[in-house]
Amino acid sequence: MGDKDENKIYSGILEKYSDVWMEHLKELVIYNFNNSKPSMEFVKFIMYRSPKLKKVLLISSVVDEKDEELEMLKVLLQAPRASPVQIIVK
Template sequence: MCFADDHGLAFLAVLIKCSPNLEKIKLKINTFHMWCENGISSAILEQYSDVWFEHLNKLKIISFRNFKAEMEFVKFILARSPKLKKVSIYSAAKSDQELEMLKVLLQAPPVEIGVY
């Protein structure tokens, strides 16, 4: 998955919307692209505010760097997954960003969150 442009985020949102019985998501974020924050990511996710992940119980993200689009996506999933039990995030963020990232993630509904 590449969040370097909003095409990847839009594709992921549509793919998930078309998979209502999805139980697990394993997402590896592509770290080879230069990052640009363009502010469109939250607008894309707002288009899918009616999407609920009724069966999702595990979320695993590899190479998470705490960029805005990545965090918006995680918050989107957390807010719309009532049966989510376990979130594993393998961080590629700088150590000073990890504390900020944990603060945001721990505000989510009760779920087991591990950052590695």
């Protein structure tokens, strides 16, 4: 399956669950996180739909690429959020 197919599937999932709110989610931890478009959009979706979210910890699968981790953090910090969220990329 190519990137284009994955993006189409992901887009359909977001539309299907656009009315979902994660009102009880306070912390999100994702291991082996990367900066692929579906991964980044998933985290943005969670942050936008979680009014009680306080902390997002992303354990990066990007090895020895501090610049890439910094770029992921910049993108996520600019994303709309339902609450003030502490975002950590390691």
